[in-house]
Each structure stands twice: as structure tokens, then as C-alpha cells.
Amino acid sequence: MTNKPVCIAQISDLHIKRPGALAYGRVDTARALERCVATLNELVPAPDFVVISGDLVDTPTAEEYEHLKRLLAPLRLPFSSIPGNHDSREMMRGAFAGSNYAHPSGPLNQRIEIAGLDLLLLDSSVPGQPHGQLDPSTLEWLDAELASIAERPALLFLHHPPFRAGIWHMDGQNLLNADALGAIVQRHPRIQLVATGHVHRAALTMFAGVLTTICPAPNHAVDLDLAELREPSFKVEPSAFHLHTWFPGERSLVTHQVPIGQFDGPHPFFGPGGKLL
Numbered sequence: 001m002t003n004k005p006v007c008i009a010q011i012s013d014l015h016i017k018r019p020g021a022l023a024y025g026r027v028d029t030a031r032a033l034e035r036c037v038a039t040l041n042e043l044v045p046a047p048d049f050v051v052i053s054g055d056l057v058d059t060p061t062a063e064e065y066e067h068l069k070r071l072l073a074p075l076r077l078p079f080s081s082i083p084g085n086h087d088s089r090e091m092m093r094g095a096f097a098g099s100n101y102a103h104p105s106g107p108l109n110q111r112i113e114i115a116g117l118d119l120l121l122l123d124s125s126v127p128g129q130p131h132g133q134l135d136p137s138t139l140e141w142l143d144a145e146l147a148s149i150a151e152r153p154a155l156l157f158l159h160h161p162p163f164r165a166g167i168w169h170m171d172g173q174n175l176l177n178a179d180a181l182g183a184i185v186q187r188h189p190r191i192q193l194v195a196t197g198h199v200h201r202a203a204l205t206m207f208a209g210v211l212t213t214i215c216p217a218p219n220h221a222v223d224l225d226l227a228e229l230r231e232p233s234f235k236v237e238p239s240a241f242h243l244h245t246w247f248p249g250e251r252s253l254v255t256h257q258v259p260i261g262q263f264d265g266p267h268p269f270f271g272p273g274g275k276l277l
């Protein structure tokens, strides 16, 4: 078996608005996505797939999804997406009509097989609500998909974290039925990762015995207010995304955080003759 890694990029919480509009009157989320797409396109090796883990648009409106599609058009990588609390299931179905959803209506769940990996994209959105919940049909589908093959490594993606990150106003909007997800995760040891978004900043923990991450956003970050000092706030911090790297030989997964933008380098450490520069 080759040990060439399989690279799954995850970007999250794009919050695209109608052209010209700024999020919260301040953040140019469209420009942020353009920079994110440019960084994704420059990665070598090119990621095998990109997952967009929710909050694709902001309000949501059909105009925002049209704007989103125009901004994603330059992306030279295959991608798929799941809804967040700012999305509309119906509008997403319309915008990405070619997607192979598991159900003809309701939650937008998908199983996507990439180079021997199962990507299980779970719709945790609750129409009209900021918190997350997995429908009974989603939990049933997930359990059945995971049971269908014993060995193939699986990565789970959903918008809402199933754990408390310590930011009070976000913790109230987590995945409400995390216990139900945790029970399934524990039943299926082929799950290698639970990858989420929603909080606009990188975090990782163990959940049900599995590495569980929050992906940072290309735009603004939720303020890291662990002391409940402020009203819900955001900061424009360095933007980034995650690159989940699966090594088939070792059956190990490493998540890299990739900063978005152009940076000085790469420069060699060593000159002629291996001399340290």
C-alpha cells in the first residue's frame, strides 16, 4: 500500500452576503473567500477534496448563494458542503443540484468516498435555530453507513461542535444531541476524526474517544472570551483552514492548520554542501 497521504481540506463559515455587503457592517467575507480559494489552489500537492462545513452564506438568500457560487467558481478542486445555522437546506439543494444527497428531502447528508476514505457529511442544522441537532433520520443513516463496511477509515463532518469550547454564547448553540452522536462514534472504531466549524476559530479535543476539531474561518474569528467578560464579539484574526492528512500505511491522521495568504518563503535551510545558511 502506498503511503502517499490523502489530503482533505476543510474550510468553514464563509458567510457570503450579497455583492458589496459587509458582514456586521465590517467584514468583507467575499474578499476573504477569494483569498482562501487562491491559497487552496496553490497547495502542492493539491488536496484530493474540499469540504465546506457550513454557514456558506449569511442571511440566507438565493442572491447570496449565487454570489457564493461565483466566488467558488475559480476553485480548481472538487468540493462539497453541509449546511450551518445560517444556511437554508432548500436553497442549498437548489444551488448544488448535482450533489448526491442521501435523502430526497430534509437533511442534506452525504457519503463521499475519496481515495479509500469515507467522508460522512452530516446536516446538523435546525431550520430557523442557531443551535445544532442531528435528526433521527440522520443518526439512523449514519449508523447504517458506518456499519456497512468495517474497515474503511471514515471522517465525520458537521457544522456544530458536539463539545463545549468555553465561549459562553457559542456553547449555547452547540450540537444539542451530542450524546446520540457520541454513542454512534463509540460503536464504530473506523471513525478517525469528527470535524466541525461554527466557532470561527481552531480548537481540538477528544469526543467519544475520537479527535474532534473546530476549523477556523477565512474571515472573522469569534472572540476568545473564556471569562464571560463581553457581549458576543468577533475579532479579525489571522485566517486559516484545516488540511486533514491521512497516511494509509500507518492508518494515521494529522490535521494541519494552513494560514490563508501569501507569505515570505519557502527558503532553504541549507546552502551548497549542506552548510547551514
Ligand SMILES: [Fe+2]
Pocket: 054, 055, 084, 085, 086, 159, 197, 198, 199
Ligand atoms: Fe454557525
